[in-house]
C-alpha cells in the first residue's frame with residue numbers, strides 16, 4: 001500500500017508502433033500497471049514483466065481484458081520502439097511499450113512519485129541505468145493505491161490483480 | 171619376560187609417536203579447500219545479446235575463498251555484477267571479486283549478484299546446457315554445467331536476493 005494514493009499524470013509518449021500514446025485517455029477504465037525500466041536490464045525488469053505476463057496467461061479473458069501493462073523505457077537511446085516491441089513480446093504481446101526523451105521520462109517518473117533514472121557511464125563507452133524497481137498499479141479510480149516492489153511473486157500478482165479489477169485493495 | 175615388557179613399551183611409544191605425527195600433519199596441512207558450485211542457471215536472453223547467470227557456491231573448506239572470474243564458450247565476456255539498491259532504485263555495477271566465506275554459502279540471485287554474459291556466441295534456448303568455468307583465488311578452476319531457463323521460472327528456481335523493499339510496505 002502507498003502511504004498516500006498516487007494520482008495519474010498527463011503525458012503522451014510514443015508507442016512501439018510509432019504512434020502517440022495519451023496515457024490518461026488510453027488507460028481510463030482499466031487497471032494499469034506502470035513500470036519504468038530498460039531492455040538491457042538483467043533481472044529486475046524482465047522478471048517483473050515475465051511474472052506479470054505469466055499470471056495474465058492464466059486469467060480468464062474478462063479479467064485479462066481489464067488490465068493494461070505499460071512499460072516506459074528509461075534508456076531511450078538503446079531502446080528503440082522496435083527493440084522495445086521485440087523485448088515485450090517475449091512476455092506478452094499486449095504489453096504497451098513507451099518511448100520518450102530521457103528528460104520527458106524523468107519528469108513523468110518524478111511526477112508519479114518515483115525517483116528519476118540515473119545514467120552512469122562506465123569504461124568502454126558502456127553505461128548503466130539505475131531505475132526504480134516498483135510497479136505502480138492504477139485502478140479504475142485513476143489512483144495507484146499499491147506499488148509493487150521487486151521481488152513480487154507470481155502468487156502475489158495472481159492474488160491481487162483480480163481484486164484490483166474489482167476495485168478492491170488493501 | 172623382559173623382552174615382552176620391552177615390546178609393550180615399544181608399541182606404546184610407537185603409538186604415541188604416531189599420534190604426535192598426526193597432530194603435526196593436521197597442524198601443518200594448509201587449510202582444507204573444498205568448494206561446491208550448484209544450481210547454475212542462465213536466463214533466456216530475451217533480445218539475444220546478453221544473459222544473466224546465477225548459481226550457489228558452498229564453501230565446505232576452512233579458508234575464505236573469492237570468485238575472481240567466470241568464463242564460458244557461450245559468451246565472449248562474463249562479468250560479475252552486483253545490484254545496488256538506493257531506496258527503490260536499483261542499478262547493477264561490476265565488481266572485481268565475490269567472497270565466499272569459509273563454512274558459508276553465497277547465492278547469486280536477482281537483486282543481488284549475477285554474472286552478466288555479454289556478446290553471446292550462440293543462441294540460447296530454455297533447457298540448453300553448457301559448461302562454465304569459475305575461477306577462485308584458492309580453489310582454482312571449477313567447471314559446472316549451466317541450464318538455460320525462462321525468466322518466469324526464475325522466482326521458483328533461483329529465488330531472489332531482494333524480496334523486500336524496505337521503502338515500501340506492501
Ligand SMILES: [Cu+2]
Pocket residue numbers: 042251262284285286
Ligand atoms: Cu549485469
